[in-house]
Structures are given as C-alpha cells and as structure tokens.
Amino acid sequence: MMHVKHVLVLGGTTEARRLAERLAGEPRVRVTTSLAGRVASPRLPPGDVRVGGFGGPDGLAEWVREHRVDALVDATHPFAATMSRNAASAAAQAHVPLLALRRPGWVAQDGDRWHSVASLAEAASLLPALGERVFLTTGRMGLAAFAELHSLWFLVRSVDAPEPPCPRRMDVLLDRGPFSLDGEREILRRHRIDVLVTKDSGGDATAPKLTAAREAGIPVVVVRRPPVPGGVPVAATPDEAVEWVRRLYASG
Numbered sequence: 001m002m003h004v005k006h007v008l009v010l011g012g013t014t015e016a017r018r019l020a021e022r023l024a025g026e027p028r029v030r031v032t033t034s035l036a037g038r039v040a041s042p043r044l045p046p047g048d049v050r051v052g053g054f055g056g057p058d059g060l061a062e063w064v065r066e067h068r069v070d071a072l073v074d075a076t077h078p079f080a081a082t083m084s085r086n087a088a089s090a091a092a093q094a095h096v097p098l099l100a101l102r103r104p105g106w107v108a109q110d111g112d113r114w115h116s117v118a119s120l121a122e123a124a125s126l127l128p129a130l131g132e133r134v135f136l137t138t139g140r141m142g143l144a145a146f147a148e149l150h151s152l153w154f155l156v157r158s159v160d161a162p163e164p165p166c167p168r169r170m171d172v173l174l175d176r177g178p179f180s181l182d183g184e185r186e187i188l189r190r191h192r193i194d195v196l197v198t199k200d201s202g203g204d205a206t207a208p209k210l211t212a213a214r215e216a217g218i219p220v221v222v223v224r225r226p227p228v229p230g231g232v233p234v235a236a237t238p239d240e241a242v243e244w245v246r247r248l249y250a251s252g
C-alpha cells in the first residue's frame with residue numbers, strides 16, 4: 001500500500017502558500033498548513049489549515065505526534081525567530097525531519113544608502129540622525145521600539161491596524177504586498193519621506209521600496225535577520241523544499 005506522508009508547513013508567508021500548493025499536487029503527500037492567526041483574513045492555501053499557537057515547542061511536538069506528521073517545514077517569515085526555534089526543538093523531540101524554507105535576503109546595489117542594524121531598537125536609535133519623516137515597513141508588531149521618538153513623523157504600513165504603544169506622530173497605511181515601483185515612488189514623494197526602515201525580509205513582493213529609495217537617494221535602515229537554528233537544512237525556494245520532501249519518501 002502506498003504510504004502517504006503528512007507534511008506540516010509552518011506558514012504565514014507567500015512561500016509557505018506556494019509550497020502547500022505544490023505539495024497538494026504530490027500524490028504521496030498530505031499537507032497541513034499552520035497559521036499563527038495574526039492576520040484577520042489570511043490568504044488560505046490548499047490542503048488542511050489549522051490556526052493558532054501550539055503552546056510552545058512541547059505543544060508543537062505533541063501535535064506532530066498526535067497527527068502523525070512525517071516531516072516539518074518551517075516556512076515562517078525570516079523574522080519569526082521564536083517559531084523557528086520551537087520548530088527545531090519540536091522536530092528533535094518528535095524525531096521528525098525539519099527543513100527551513102527561507103527566501104534569500106536582499107543585497108545592496110550601487111547607489112543604495114543602507115544602514116544595517118541588528119534589531120528594531122537599534123534602528124530606532126539610529127533614526128534621528130538620518131531623517132525626520134520615516135516610512136516604517138517593519139510590520140505592526142514591534143512599533144513600541146519607535147514610540148518614544150517624538151521629534152519624528154512616521155508613515156506605518158501594515159496589513160492590520162497597529163495597536164499601542166506606537167509613535168505619537170504617525171499615519172497608518174493599511175495594505176499588503178505585492179507593491180509596485182510606481183506606487184512606492186508615489187508614497188515617498190507624497191509623504192516627503194526622508195528615511196525608510198525595513199526588515200531584510202527578502203523576496204520580490206516588497207522589494208520595490210528599496211529601488212524607490214535608491215532612486216530618491218533616501219537612506220534605508222535594514223534590520224538583519226535572526227539566524228536559522230543550528231543544524232537545520234535550508235531551502236531557498238518552494239521548489240527546493242518540494243525536492244526535499246520527495247527525497248524523504250524516496251527513502252521510505
């Protein structure tokens with residue numbers, strides 16, 4: 001009898017959805033995607049979907065055992081470091097193979113004025129020296145890091161509305177990618193933005209802001225990624241992750 005592999009994809013990214021779409025077409029795979037539940041109306045992938053935290057690494061390991069998961073793919077956002085640590089710990093506890101799917105980070109080009117920082121707090125401490133009108137694209141979580149910068153004005157772009165603590169002088173732009181180059185140019189111009197803050201999320205969907213900033217000669221504060229937990233293999237694309245899953249069932 002053909003053994004069907006149950007793959008649990010920890011999602012919340014475009015790549016996770018692409019991977020679920022690809023795995024749904026694999027005859028020997030059953031895919032479940034897990035979402036944290038942060039976004040009010042997420043774009044849903046094919047296959048089964050479960051929503052909400054597992055209750056730490058032990059809860060995830062228990063879920064994996066209970067639902068007979070054969071393989072785990074951590075396709076969370078490169079900055080979802082807690083979940084990535086939990087995945088590494090749960091995979092070890094439950095003895096299932098784990099792959100991290102991470103789109104490559106962005107690379108600075110000629111003309112870029114990037115300032116690389118290790119955290120949102122470091123970004124905040126650098127900002128007053130760089131500009132006064134900030135385009136903040138680091139997401140609605142973590143705005144507290146910027147809440148005391150009263151001399152700066154912020155344009156905050158996020159999928160859902162931010163909650164306090166937030167900067168006092170702030171406008172909110174509710175939107176989610178992909179974003180166009182023309183659209184990003186227009187935002188910089190209309191709001192007279194003089195500095196951009198971004199995480200090194202990588203990918204095409206949100207990269208046009210970097211081009212627009214380069215064209216306008218605007219400095220960009222780029223928050224570096226947390227590392228992938230040690231020993232976890234990394235795939236750069238959904239296709240590579242599908243190959244990893246195929247190799248698993250080729251070996252039994």
Ligand code: NAP
Nearest residue numbers: 011012034035036053054055056076077079080081082083
């Ligand atoms: P995080 O700080 O690494 O994780 C915090 C907690 O959220 C985890 O301990 C876990 O709760 C729960 N969680 C996270 N991802 C989950 C998933 N896929 N399924 C079930 N529970 C999950 O994560 P985060 O940075 O808040 O990100 C949350 C979600 O938003 C992730 O799906 C991520 O891919 C997505 N996202 C994050 C960013 C970002 O910049 N951080 C950007 C875009 C999208 P338990 O311990 O209870 O299991």
